[in-house]
Amino acid sequence: MSAAVLEQRPQILARAAQGDLDSFSQLIDPLLDPAYRLAAVMLGDRSAAEDAVQEASIKAWRKLRQLRGDAQSLRAWFLSIVANECRMARRTRWFSVIRVADVPAQAPDDRESHSDLRRALMRLTPDERLPLVLHFYLDLPLDEVARTLRVSPSAAKSRIYRAAKRLRADLTIEEVF
Amino acid sequence: MSNDDFRRELNSTFDQVSGSPSPGLRDRVRSGIAQAPEARGPFWIATVAACVIAVLLVGVLFVANPLRRPSSSVGPGVPTASPSATPSPSPSTSPEPQLPAFVCASSVAGQHPSSEPVAFVSDLRSGTHAGYDRLTIDFSNGGPSGAVELKPQSGTTFTQSPSGMSVTTKGRSGILVVIHGADLHSAYNGSVDIVTGYATLVEVKRVEDFEGVVQLGLGINGTGCYRAFWLSNPDRLVIDVEAGNQ
Helix, strand or coil, X not given: CCHHHHHHHHHXXXXXXXXXXXXXXXXXXXXXXXXXXXXXXXXXXXXXXXXXXXXXXXXXXXXXXXXXXXXXHHHHHHHHHHHHHHHHHHHHCCCCCCCCCCCCCCCHHHHHHHHHHHHHXXXXXXXXXXXXXXXXXXXXXXXXXXXXXXXXXXXXXXXXXXXXXXXXXXXXXXHHC | CCHHHXXXXXXXXXHHHHCCCXXXXXXXXXXXXXXXXXXXXXXXXXXXXXXXXXXXXXXXXXXXXXXXXXXXXCCCCXXXXXXXXCCCCCCCCCCCCCCCCCECCCXXXXXXXXXXXXXXXXXXXXXXXXXXXXXXXXXXXXXXXXXXXXXXXXXXXXXXXXXXXXXXXXXXXXXXXXXXXXECCCCCCCCCEEECCCCCEEEEEEEEEECCEEEEEEEECCCCCEEEEEECCXXXXXXXXXXXXX
């Protein structure tokens, strides 16, 4: 997000809340990529992830007036909507099989360890994957992870550590944070 | 494996799972949102419309008030509501404009329009309502041929017929209901001594069921005022006992 946009975010947010679509797009465009990555990891399905991001964006547009806090809160608020949309998408799908995303070609030497980690990751529930994505992949600070999960920072820390331990049993907390 | 290695490996795995969003995602989201603004209006309209419908429904239910039908049954029979005659004339307050006024003295409820030589009582039902308790006497073969007398009295002791023995009901006063041209044994197999548990109409007891005359003693608390009227389908006599200061 450009410095100009960051400076003007409160005004842009106010205009977006008044129904200005261009202002809303300015705010939401930079968040689409992390939102998609979050949804893709939660759902394990790229096409469904894009659907979820689209639905979440529409909901965010409709509910922008309900955003508590300032423009700084937008990312956590939007990602929590995306996560909710992913939960709903999983619930409403009539089949329960999660399609595994296409695996791109990789170097033979690290394929095995990556595939072990991937299998371990996909064995976690989507809600267990969520704090890992937010913390490791999207690199959100702990308080923003907490706001996205709608829990306290200490609870968020505990969820991240618990999920990471399930991927690698010998992890220490210092290695995670 | 160090912390950095773990992070690197994990993020690489995340990359494999998610890949990159398709180039059209931004446009797709934008076009989805562009169609959404109209939804703000209809959502509000739908909410307001739902509230209006709810208020109207509550209003209709309040006016029609289907819950005022007798609510408990002590024998077989299915209640319906369709007023056919209103014999009680004396003035008093009435909670339902289409019903007769409450009276506090003895009166005679006229004959049922489709009277039978002997009408068989098929059910005695009681219910409690705001301002009154109700006794409904169902007939299985049309209304009775004779008159129906209602006689308020100060005590709760009634004289059984033909034995002449006294019976007492609960309550502080009573109303004797005399139905000529009816019997309580051909089509009725429920209780002949019903303690309702209500505040006003506390007990209904058979006083006579002999030679085409049925007498019921009503034990009551309250004013001792009542109203009586006929309903049809099924044919039935309704007696509302007015609630008052206890």
